[in-house]
Amino acid sequence: MLRNLLLLLLPVFLIFSAPNISASPLSSFEELLERNAKLIQKSSSKTVDPVLTEIQEFGGQMAAIFMQSWIEKKLYFVKDTGAFVLAEPAGKNEAGKKMMTVKGALDGKPLGKMLAKSLKQIKPNSGVRAKIASALVPIQIGSDDIETRKIGLIALSRDIMPSHLPPLKRAIEQEVDEDLKRAFQQTYIYGVISHSDDEAEVEAAIYSLKDSLSLDARAALNPLLTSQVRVSKTQPEGQNIARIIIPGRSVRLSDGTAGKQVLMSGADPELSLATAYQMLVEKGLAAAAPTEDSRKETLVAMAEDGQIGPFGLTTLNTDAARNKAYDWLVENNGAPPRVLKAEMEQAVSAHIFYAVYDHPSKTVTNAAREVLAGINSQVMVYKLLDLALDGLSLASIYFLAAIGLAITFGVMRVINMAHGEFIMMGAYTGYVIQLLVPSYTISILLALPAAFCVTFLAGVAMERLVIRHLYKRPLETLLATFGISIALQQIAKNIFGTQARPLTSPAWLDGAFVVNDVLAISNIRIAIFCLGLLFLGLMLYVMTRTRFGLETRAVTQNPAMAASMGINPDRINMLTFGFGSGIAGIAGVAIGLFSKVTSELGSDYIVQSFMTVVVGGVGNIWGTLAGAAMIGSLQKGIEWFNPSNTLAAQTYMIIFIILFIQFRPRGIIALKGRAVED
């Protein structure tokens, strides 16, 4: 107890001893705090400003630490003395009272423990915290410590105030770190744009953003171009006019200068006739027009015994009849008269509607518009590039899904409706291996050959048991393999359940290759593209450069002749089908990485895969590539016109393909000669 009392007295002693060493910054800062103690203890965003200004002017590391702990609600004051301390909970004492470890608020000197009751936490509200943070920034960016300066920069880029500009300018001059200096300069430009009153300075700042594609630049420029619609009787003068508006027509002036008109085809008019008339009414420039609803209410209210004047209520089931009855009410009961459309048009055309920029300076808005237009056209170019890359990656996905089919269907002419289920099996193989092997990188590297093996065996089994018997009946192969497909799908559902299973990609595939704020390519897309290329090379090599490929082609062209040359057609068919199925399994791992693994994974791709092969041209790997490229880029191209609706894009793409088949029934790259008719 005695010890506690002593501790209680300690800060008191410190404060009382302060005047003795008044030369040190510690004591003068303490003196400052003492003067403003009341305002700090009970702060509101209205009253806190003078204190903060004073602290800010004082400056230095100490002020920064003080404000930081103030924001973070670590600051307490001793109830008896009013001294500011930092405190942390420190359990309970022998008497069961809560205790706190106390440190000096300015110098961090340990002051031992105190009763929690004797302290009071200072809890600034969010408004006050924002003000403190804002006041803290100049100190932070002027700090000697680079980390503190970086923290200050982050705070600035979130919210920059006019008062920050001079210290920021100083900080730029003093900055030694090149990166940080550039970041400071960028922030300074945004600050100038939003806060500076110097027209020339703002204009220069805007033009310096000319080649910046960042979202921040656009976010800084767009607010300069906000405008309000106004109306006046005469040609407006002395205002920064954005454009003159002709209500009810899709016409707006492309820039502030009058006369040049651009027809925005298809767009809604900026100002509809009704809204424009409503504006006139609000300004007292025109008589209020009763709306349709209010007229209806009037009719209902004025009705007596099912009659309105000479009109029976039951006859009022057309607009014309209602108008007649209402007009009768206008004449006889003083209801507000209707305003006809012609009258509305007349009233509106007698006035001038125009939009005025919120920013007063024409120089600034013109500069902003010019720079923004330049940026937007650059953004457009990058977006087109992004679209092309999107198309490319979709094409590689389709290519991956279809390339196994290019062998089984394209070369062997077997309609394998279970191809999609082989893709699904590959994906599930990857999932199972990830369950067994914890490292994502190793598991993916293991999954690729494992998926090949699993689906290769499944393919061989299917060929031996089913397809072998149906080579002469292609349509029935379709049905039999469909039977296998639904069986496999249901088995997968029974084993793995209906919910989607994740196939997690390793961390090095998670990121993206960022070109700028508009264009970024995710690594997984690049990986799939590379995998597609790899497969293409592999397939070409196997089919044209190896004995197995030669034998495959021989068997599919003429089995009897191939057999007489000593090739075993049964064996080759089996291996070829297994090879095609195995590749589907690898594709399954790749597809599983970016979409969830479900039992329906395969059926999502089966129709597209067949179309890819058919469109490209059966029996040719280059054809499959061309088909995938066409379908992928086409789908993304259609999406470009209606980005919100991928379903519509798919629909139109399929219709396009159906039409395309009319003109090239054998696909883009058609086989010629005897191989065509089989």
Added chain:
Amino acid sequence: MENTILIKHLLKHPSVMIFLGLLAGFTLLVVGLAEGAGIGLISTSFVKTLGKTLCLCMIAIAMDLVWGFCGILSLGHFAFFALGGYIIGMWLMFARTKLIVLEAAQNAVLPMTQSEVSQAVGTQIFGVVGGAEIPAIWTFADNFWIQIAFVVLVPGLLALIFGWLAFRARVNGVYLSILTQAMTLALALYLFQNDSGLRGNNGLSGLQNIPGFDAVSQADISIWFFIASAGALALIYVLAYGLISSKMGNIIRGIRDNEARVRFLGYNVESYKLFIFVLTAIIAAVAGALYYPQAGIINPAELAPIASIYLAVWVAIGGRGRLYGAVIGAAFVSLLSSYFTGGQAPDIPLGFGTLRWTEWWLVLLGLSFVGVTLYAPKGIGGLIDHLTRKRGV
């Protein structure tokens, strides 16, 4: 003249008479046992299931004509079926919503104007997809007879355009199958959109309520639809039978067996194929128009390409190239499917676990389908042929 030939023909080939007799007997039996008209041994929902099965038999006959007799494995006929359902569903939904709207407004002081009614109906129907305007394709939805004409015309026209394009370009065999599947997928994806004007993936619902017949119980309505379905099936069976036993039937079978030879004999193969394709599309649409009022709801999932493949499965199991085969296959497999997936089938306890039919039925179906294709390409119909021939000898 025509009639007497047909009657003579029928007498020579009793299978049609047998089929019609069995169908009539079955219809009478069901009506007699049903809740609505008879002694109530069969529940209303089961009467609906049976009625729906009859509609499925109808589309199976269409599939048999186009595939079993003409050799075109179309994987798009379920699209026509669903299209028929959508078109009749538009009338059912619109007319009923309008009745409800008008009834609700009965006590209002002012009678509603035309535009107010359509506004209210639009909000009721399309509120679920965030719209209130009635799309242009619903222009005639209020008129029963025009919608009925559309049931025939729209799928017919779609089949005509698609078939003309495909047959003209001589797209054959599996290519045609894939192309028809693509068409189905395109239509399904289109209908999945919210702004397709057909309520996106919500589809049309409440189709079991017939506008103007609110007072009639579902039990009675189910009987009506059952009888109508049976009648339509009988009609289509006779029509299909007449077609395949005519001279044209021979040409069509010729196309199936050797298209090139028929072409070299001087027949315009494309026209025949187109005729069969369009005719079967219309049959499918009519079947759909009878099916969905019994199902009560239709949505784009019904058009999934897989449905059309199932259709081929039924016909193959029943036996291609035999009309009764198609009917047997459709009835047998679809009833069995609803039995097993409905959870009524008893689970089979195995030593290490239980075999749940809801989980394993599809596996069994898929594998039995492989079995049928491999070992009994003529399906159940082939079995019947085998038996009758033996008896004959």
